[in-house]
Amino acid sequence: NGGKSWTDAGALPDSAPGDRYPPVLAYGEKAKRVYLATVEHVPASIQVFRSNDKGHSFGPPVTASLGTFVQHYMPHIAVDNVKGAGNGNVYACWTNNSGTAYSVYVTRSTNKGASFLPAGVQPVAMKGFGCQIAIGPKHEVNLFYFAGDSTDGVYGDNKIFTRRSLDQGATFGPEIMVADLKTMEDFGYLALNGSGTSNSFPRVAINHSQTGPGKMSGQIYVAYNDDPTPANQDDDNADIFLTMSNDRGKSWSAPKWVNDDKAGEQYEPSIAFDDNGNLMIGYYSRSHDMAENLFFHRRGRLGALKGKKGKKYALGRSFQMSANTPAIFDKDLNDPDEFEGFFDQIAGRESMFTSTFSMNMA
Secondary structure, three states: OOOOOOOOOOOOOOOOOOEEEEEEEEEEOOOOEEEEEEEEOOOOOEEEEEEOOOOOOOOOOEEOOOOOOOOEEEEEEEEOOOOOOOOOOEEEEEEEOOOOOOEEEEEEEOOOOOOOEOOOOOOOEOOOEEEEEEEOOOOOEEEEEEEOOOOOOOOOOOEEEEEEEOOOOOOOOOOEEEEEOOOOOHHHOOOOOOOOOOOOOOEEEEOOOOOOOOOOOOOEEEEEEEOOOOOOOOOOOOEEEEEEEOOOOOOOOOOEEOOOOOOOOEEEEEEEEOOOOEEEEEEEEOOOOOOOOOEEEEEEEEEEEEOHHHOEEEEOOOEEOOOOEEOOOOOOOOOOOOOOOOOOOEEEEOOEEEEOOOOOOO
8 A cells, every 4th residue: 555554464474595685675567576586595696586466475596696605695686678579578687706806796687587598697797796787678677886996995085886688688888987986995884983883885866757758768777875074073973865767777877965954964865757757865864962862763756857858856854754763782783794784675657655764762
């Protein structure tokens, strides 16, 4: 019922390797199927569970990460719901550290998640972390990821990159820079006044609207975190930025500030379009935490495309979505593997947005 109420559907089916964080969801219109990707407990491959009853129950998992790997991190999954060739294909990406650097891998399923290709896997990006896949209006498979120029690829001259596939994930084109980050820390770590873990991984939305200024234009928007003044760790260490592409990922605009609540840190954005080309961005904010008590809340900001072919956008004023809540220690703030809020999402449907976020209810 559009998120008005919720039913506990229980645990995933038991499997020999078990399952652990972090789960991510995607929906396939053609098969009317929900896909859930997560990391195995042992030996930590990527597995995909499928549901044919809108997520009320799931069948046994299928392994999406093919080949021999040491450790897998941060999976993401997407389904091609565009009419035509490629419709129904399922794409999975993840990061692996089997070599000297963290590398990004991609597999695809052309049989609605029953199996994944190719049989032999090579990294799509030799360095990368925090990947996301987004499908374009002409079946483009757009891969996004964070990467630094250090040996392991997680710090230094940090940037956000994209690579595009125009043949349904069989091959990917050259690496294109989306944003040049100022933070040089591990995973784009943002300090949050020395008290929290965060990152500068990309969050991606593509406009598939059939109406409005951006009709059939396929704009790609990427929201991300950065520290505008990394040399000063005693000031505001995290803000939200937005960059966009009007040519399906070939070139990218200069980043613009998203959060209009400038006090305190803002971090962990999420982003989505609805079916009419309207935009929503969400993020955590410590703008009410002037006493440095580590309180945060979730904020949202709505926007709309405008101008010829929707090549510009306008954002309304931000609004508070949750109560101020204290941080959950050892999960939100002190465990670098958890990345508080990284998998919060916004779903846009028709003229409605549904946003997830976390709160400490203790």
